[in-house]
Amino acid sequence: MTTTLAPYLAFARIAFLQILAYRLRYFTGIITYLVNVTVYYFIWKAIYRGDTVIQGFNFPQMITYVAVGWIIRTFYYNNVDREIANDIQQGHIAGKLTRPVSYQWMQISQAAGESLFRLMMFTVPTGAVILLIYPVQAPRSVSSSGAFLISLLFAFVIFAAINFLIGICAVYLQSVLGLIRAKYFLIELLSGLVIPINFFPDSLVRWSQWLPFQHISYMPLMIYMGKVGGKELASVLLVECAWALALLLAGKWFWHVARLKLIVQGG
Amino acid sequence: MSLIEVRNLSKIFKTFDRKEGVWGGIQNLFVRQYRDLKAVDAISFSIDQGEMVGYIGANGAGKSTTIKMLTGILVPTSGAIKVGGYIPFRDRNSYTRTIGVVFGQRTQLWWDIAVVESFQLLKKIYNVSDKDYQERLETFDQVLNLKRLLHTPVRKLSLGQRMRCDLAASLLHNPMILFLDEPTIGLDVVAKENVRQFLRRVNQELKVTVLLTTHDLSDIEELCRRIMIIDKGRLLFDGALAELRERLACKSQVLLELKEPGKVNPAALGLNSDIEFKQLDEMRCQFIFDKRIVPSAELIKIVVNSLPVRDVVLEDTTIEEIVREIYSRGGIE
Numbered sequence: 001m002t003t004t005l006a007p008y009l010a011f012a013r014i015a016f017l018q019i020l021a022y023r024l025r026y027f028t029g030i031i032t033y034l035v036n037v038t039v040y041y042f043i044w045k046a047i048y049r050g051d052t053v054i055q056g057f058n059f060p061q062m063i064t065y066v067a068v069g070w071i072i073r074t075f076y077y078n079n080v081d082r083e084i085a086n087d088i089q090q091g092h093i094a095g096k097l098t099r100p101v102s103y104q105w106m107q108i109s110q111a112a113g114e115s116l117f118r119l120m121m122f123t124v125p126t127g128a129v130i131l132l133i134y135p136v137q138a139p140r141s142v143s144s145s146g147a148f149l150i151s152l153l154f155a156f157v158i159f160a161a162i163n164f165l166i167g168i169c170a171v172y173l174q175s176v177l178g179l180i181r182a183k184y185f186l187i188e189l190l191s192g193l194v195i196p197i198n199f200f201p202d203s204l205v206r207w208s209q210w211l212p213f214q215h216i217s218y219m220p221l222m223i224y225m226g227k228v229g230g231k232e233l234a235s236v237l238l239v240e241c242a243w244a245l246a247l248l249l250a251g252k253w254f255w256h257v258a259r260l261k262l263i264v265q266g267g
Numbered sequence: 268m269s270l271i272e273v274r275n276l277s278k279i280f281k282t283f284d285r286k287e288g289v290w291g292g293i294q295n296l297f298v299r300q301y302r303d304l305k306a307v308d309a310i311s312f313s314i315d316q317g318e319m320v321g322y323i324g325a326n327g328a329g330k331s332t333t334i335k336m337l338t339g340i341l342v343p344t345s346g347a348i349k350v351g352g353y354i355p356f357r358d359r360n361s362y363t364r365t366i367g368v369v370f371g372q373r374t375q376l377w378w379d380i381a382v383v384e385s386f387q388l389l390k391k392i393y394n395v396s397d398k399d400y401q402e403r404l405e406t407f408d409q410v411l412n413l414k415r416l417l418h419t420p421v422r423k424l425s426l427g428q429r430m431r432c433d434l435a436a437s438l439l440h441n442p443m444i445l446f447l448d449e450p451t452i453g454l455d456v457v458a459k460e461n462v463r464q465f466l467r468r469v470n471q472e473l474k475v476t477v478l479l480t481t482h483d484l485s486d487i488e489e490l491c492r493r494i495m496i497i498d499k500g501r502l503l504f505d506g507a508l509a510e511l512r513e514r515l516a517c518k519s520q521v522l523l524e525l526k527e528p529g530k531v532n533p534a535a536l537g538l539n540s541d542i543e544f545k546q547l548d549e550m551r552c553q554f555i556f557d558k559r560i561v562p563s564a565e566l567i568k569i570v571v572n573s574l575p576v577r578d579v580v581l582e583d584t585t586i587e588e589i590v591r592e593i594y595s596r597g598g599i600e
Contacts, residue, residue: 010391014377014384021379021420095375097340098368099392100360260342263280264335 007101008109015113023121030126033070037130040066055198061225062196064137067130068224069193069217074123076156076216078111081183084167085176094264104164104251111160140226147233151220154240158212161247162187168251171258192218212243269313270444270476271337276346277500278307278332306332308500309346316443319470319477321491321508323484329500330480334448337478338368351443364393367437367475371449374429375436376421382432383417386439393440400439407435410465427458434465438475445469447479451486463489484584496589503593511589512559518543518588521554521566524578536573542566558583 019026041063048059057065084107087093096103130136139145166183170176188194190213197208197218208214219236222228228236283299285291307329314320324330335341336348339355339362348355353362369375376385390400408414411431421429430450437445450466451459467490469475481487487494487508494511496504504511525531528549538544543555556566563581570576 006394007388007392010388014380014388017380017384018377092373094335094340095368095370095373097359098338098363098366098375100363101392102360262341264340 008105011101011106011109012113012116015110016117019114019117026118026122029074029122030129033074033126034129034133037067037070037134040070041134055196056227057196060135060137063134064225065196065221067134067136069221071123071127071130072152072155072220073193073217074126075115075119075152076159077118078114078156078160078163080107080111080160080163081167081176081180083107083110084164085170085180088167088170088262089175091264093262104248104255107164107167108157108160108248111163112156115156137225139224140229144223144226144229144233147237148220148224150237151215151223151240154237154244155216155220157244158240158247159187159216161244161251162212164251165247165254168254168258171261187213187216190214191216192221196221212247215240215243270316270318270351271312271314271478272347272349273313273337274311274347275309276307276311276333276336276348277305277309277344278329278336278341279344280304280306305500307336307343307497310497310500310502311346312495312502312505314476314478316476317470317474318493319466319491320479321487321494322478322480322497323482323487323494324480324497326482328497330497331448333497334368334446334478334480338366338446339363364440365443367440367442367445369430369433369437369445369447369450371430371447371452374421374433376429376432378421381418381420382413382424385421385432385436386417389436389439395440399441403439403441404435407438407465410468411435411461425458427454427461430454430458430462431465434462438469438473441473442475444476444478447477449480449482451481451483459483459486466490484589496593498593518555518584519558519563520556520582521563521570522580522582523552523554523570523574523576525550525552526575526577529575531574536569538566538569 044059044062044066048054048062052058054062087096093103096106099106139148162183166176166179169179173179190197190208190211192214193216197205197214200208215236219228219240223233223236280303281301282304283295283301286294310329310333322330322333332341336343337350337355339359342356350362351365353365355362376382377388386400386404389395395403404413411434413431413435416424416428416432419428421432424432434450445466447466451462454462463486466477466479470477470490477490479486479490492507494504494506494508495502496511530549531544531546531552533542533544538554539556539561541557541560544552545555546552554566554570556563567579567581571579
């Protein structure tokens with residue numbers, strides 16, 4: 001087990017080091033996230049004027065939802081799709097395929113290394129600044145914060161696995177930039193980052209239950225706030241785990257098929 | 268049984284013809300006319316353990332595609348490859364442990380971090396023990412002078428330095444076979460020599476089988492006894508370099524530029540009768556000769572001493588010319 005895991009830990013480590021070379025980018029990132037939270041703060045403030053509760057959220061809860069949503073996004077976010085598309089279009093994939101490791105796990109462990117870096121250098125400082133400025137509520141209970149952390153791990157895996165699937169499309173498409181952008185906005189919306197999913201029309205809420213996206217942002221936040229608990233909590237975590245596994249397997253299968261069609265450009 | 272066995276190997280890429288213009292662009296969206304491009308066309312060869320083989324051909328001849336199939340990156344369209352008992356594409360995971368690969372055009376080291384970090388990663392990937400790792404690094408250092416490069420980020424290395432590091436990286440796990448795709452491309456004379464010297468030692472002392480592609484005939488001359496020539500996906504020649512030389516007169520040429528316009532009388536120079544002469548125009552003429560019969564220095568000496576010469580250019584046979592020669596003869600025989 002140690003010998004099979006060791007290469008992937010090494011990939012995570014090297015991704016961490018690689019980002020360290022670009023650390024400056026992250027300090028500007030903190031400001032971007034701060035601005036985002038500020039914008040949503042004032043939007044929701046305007047919406048809540050007069051109303052005390054909308055769809056089960058009062059104003060402090062809504063601010064918590066928005067702020068924590070953006071803070072955790074610094075952790076689960078990655079650019080695996082872009083990395084893969086780049087590998088395929090620039091032909092770097094050739095060198096990577098000469099290594100005795102799974103390409104999928106190589107990408108995901110690199111994303112994990114990146115996320116670990118973000119957690120330390122980005123999530124924590126951004127979180128601290130946001131907590132100082134805005135009235136963010138603490139997690140509902142000890143158990144909900146534990147479950148929240150577990151669901152965050154699933155959010156990372158689900159996000160990375162979706163990105164892997166999108167990236168592999170580059171084998172078939174000349175350019176995947178459009179697809180990557182479309183996915184970006186789709187996930188911002190359907191993950192519940194912008195608006196809590198129960199604010200959507202009923203039909204969309206129903207659909208959303210059968211999609212993996214709500215487990216990236218909405219469900220972890222509902223767990224954080226204690227709106228999902230008890231028996232429901234266990235089943236939500238189970239569904240998240242199932243989605244993570246299913247998407248990983250789908251990626252494995254898709255890559256297996258796409259590799260037959262792979263053309264390596266240049267060199 | 269040979270280490271590398273290739274039988275009737277082909278790779279066909281599907282490409283489509285793009286129509287031009289706005290209307291053409293719209294048509295492209297809906298109707299595509301696919302065309303088969305035979306990158307590698309039914310080639311067969313075998314390579315024994317310990318051999319060092321040069322694989323040459325012009326750009327787009329199919330060299331890289333062959334290498335990519337041999338290394339398990341691309342799946343063959345048809346035909347069979349067996350390397351050390353493995354089928355490269357199918358057995359990629361276990362097979363790649365036994366080979367080393369270097370692409371001259373792009374590094375496999377991590378760009379923004381120190382070289383040693385990439386080495387450490389490879390050590391983990393291939394599960395190399397600390398002792399072996401140190402020993403190998405020591406051995407490579409003797410020829411490649413790696414030690415002072417190890418703590419430099421890859422992006423700050425020169426092309427030659429980077430290639431030295433890439434070579435070492437490809438051998439850290441002690442592979443049976445080393446595949447090199449254009450290892451000397453873009454290198455200066457000193458760096459080229461360094462790479463060649465290293466490859467010679469790897470082949471002779473570490474007994475690694477080497478297959479290298481190149482544009483540069485001098486790589487082959489210095490390193491390989493055996494060469495394979497590929498053009499338009501077909502194997503044109505497979506044998507000893509000396510044999511190729513013998514079968515094809517390898518002609519070199521000297522181009523002369525005269526100081527003043529005039530007609531040169533070759534007979535007056537008293538040259539060997541095997542030397543072909545052509546007056547290109549009033550100012551320039553050309554001698555085509557076989558280096559094995561007439562050393563170029565001798566020819567140049569005679570010419571410079573007896574003619575009003577402004578400039579002399581000596582050109583050796585290029586791979587392109589050899590390939591053209593093979594074609595014009597309708598094959599090698």
